Amino acid sequence: MSWTRACIAASMLLIAAYSGAVVQQPRVAIIIDDLGYQLAAGRRAIALPGPVAFAVLPGTPRAAALADWAHAQGKEVLLHLPLQANSEDKDNEPIGIDLDMSRQAVVATFAEALQTVPHVIGVNGHRGSLLTRHPGHMLWLMEEISARNDLFFVDSYTTAESVAMQIATETGVQAVRRDVFLDPDRSPETVARQFERMKRLAKKRGFVVAIGHPYESTLALLEIELPKLSEQGIQLVTISELVR
Numbered sequence: 001m002s003w004t005r006a007c008i009a010a011s012m013l014l015i016a017a018y019s020g021a022v023v024q025q026p027r028v029a030i031i032i033d034d035l036g037y038q039l040a041a042g043r044r045a046i047a048l049p050g051p052v053a054f055a056v057l058p059g060t061p062r063a064a065a066l067a068d069w070a071h072a073q074g075k076e077v078l079l080h081l082p083l084q085a086n087s088e089d090k091d092n093e094p095i096g097i098d099l100d101m102s103r104q105a106v107v108a109t110f111a112e113a114l115q116t117v118p119h120v121i122g123v124n125g126h127r128g129s130l131l132t133r134h135p136g137h138m139l140w141l142m143e144e145i146s147a148r149n150d151l152f153f154v155d156s157y158t159t160a161e162s163v164a165m166q167i168a169t170e171t172g173v174q175a176v177r178r179d180v181f182l183d184p185d186r187s188p189e190t191v192a193r194q195f196e197r198m199k200r201l202a203k204k205r206g207f208v209v210a211i212g213h214p215y216e217s218t219l220a221l222l223e224i225e226l227p228k229l230s231e232q233g234i235q236l237v238t239i240s241e242l243v244r
C-alpha cells in the first residue's frame, strides 16, 4: 500500500471512529421546588415546556392536586421534604424532619409525608442546612428512602457541609447534587444570570441539576428560554435520567 493510500485509509478509520461515537449533548435537569400552596402558580409551573420536575411540600393544601396534575401532564414528581434549617426562625411547614426527632419519629414522619404526595419518584430537601449536616438523622432518612426501592435523592445542597451524598452512597440510594439555584433572589436579572450560569456549566461539565421556585420572575424566564435550549445545543432531560 502506498504512503498516500495508507494515509487515506487511516483518515477513513478516524472518521468512522468519530461518527460511530455517541457524542453526548450537555444535559440539564430542572426542578421547581415548593409546590403545594398556590394552585395558580403551581399549575403555571407544571405547564412549563419540557420534562421539568416538580417538588411538592407534603401536607400542604394543594399537594395532592398539584402532584396529580403534574403526573397527568407527564411530569416527574418529587417529595420536597422539609429538613430543619440553621436559622432561628422555625419552619412552619406542616410535615418535616427536625433534629430533636427520634429514629421512630423520623420513620413515621417520612411515611406520613409520602402519603400526602402521590406519584413520588424521588425526594429532595426543603431548607435543610442544619439537618443535612447530621449523619445520624440523614442515615435514618436515607435508609427509609432505600427501603422504598425505586426512590432516588436530590441533595438541594443548602450547606457545603451536607453529608447527604455520602450517606446516599453508603445506603445504596441513587443520588445527585444540586448545582445551580435559578432564583437565589426573585429579581429578573438574577434569574437571567443564573440561567446563563447553568448553561455555561452544562457545556463545561456535561450535566447540571438546577432548582428554581414558582416565582413570577423564574416562570416568566423559563417560559421563554426553555424552548430555546435545544437550538443552543443543550438537552433538557428528566431528573430521573440524570440521577440514573
Ligand SMILES: [Zn+2]
Pocket: 033, 034, 080, 125, 126, 127
Ligand atoms: Zn423548598
